[in-house]
Amino acid sequence: MYQRNPRRISRLEINRLIRSIRQDPSFFDARPCLVNEIDGKLEIYAGQQRYKAAKRLRWKKIPCFIEKDLNDEAIKRRLILDNRHNGEWDYEMLACDFEVPDLLDFGFTRAELDLDVDKQETSDVVAHAETKAPSVDARQETLCPNCGHVFTPPE
Numbered sequence: 300m301y302q303r304n305p306r307r308i309s310r311l312e313i314n315r316l317i318r319s320i321r322q323d324p325s326f327f328d329a330r331p332c333l334v335n336e337i338d339g340k341l342e343i344y345a346g347q348q349r350y351k352a353a354k355r356l357r358w359k360k361i362p363c364f365i366e367k368d369l370n371d372e373a374i375k376r377r378l379i380l381d382n383r384h385n386g387e388w389d390y391e392m393l394a395c396d397f398e399v400p401d402l403l404d405f406g407f408t409r410a411e412l413d414l415d416v417d418k419q420e421t422s423d424v425v426a427h428a429e430t431k432a433p434s435v436d437a438r439q440e441t442l443c444p445n446c447g448h449v450f451t452p453p454e
Contacts, residue, residue: 331362
């Protein structure tokens with residue numbers, strides 16, 4: 300693996316990636332790991348986290364695109380481009396077309412969404428609690444800020 304990759308992801312993010320790969324493994328084929336071969340040695344320089352996730356899923360074969368003798372400048376540029384997504388999001392469209400927990404699971408942050416997420420999630424939790432378990436006091440439920448799981452304290 301390329302040692303100069305400035306990007307790191309948390310345990311939560313690697314678990315999200317594992318779930319994503321498990322749910323749609325063919326998407327990995329469209330975004331394979333990028334590998335450089337120098338003197339017969341293979342080194343992943345982009346897609347290291349996808350590689351780690353696939354290994355944790357015990358995949359025997361991992362989609363890769365292999366090039367030979369790629370220079371260090373090209374590697375550095377590509378590893379940033381592979382991880383730094385350009386463009387702007389239409390947050391109103393996201394709010395209309397996706398559920399907040401799904402957006403958080405895709406890697407968006409509450410601050411990034413800027414959709415009054417806490418109020419939206421609170422109303423979603425209350426609505427969910429009322430439809431699923433009317434005897435539960437929804438005000439006592441706690442929403443995990445990392446994964447969106449709703450915890451109900453024991454009575």
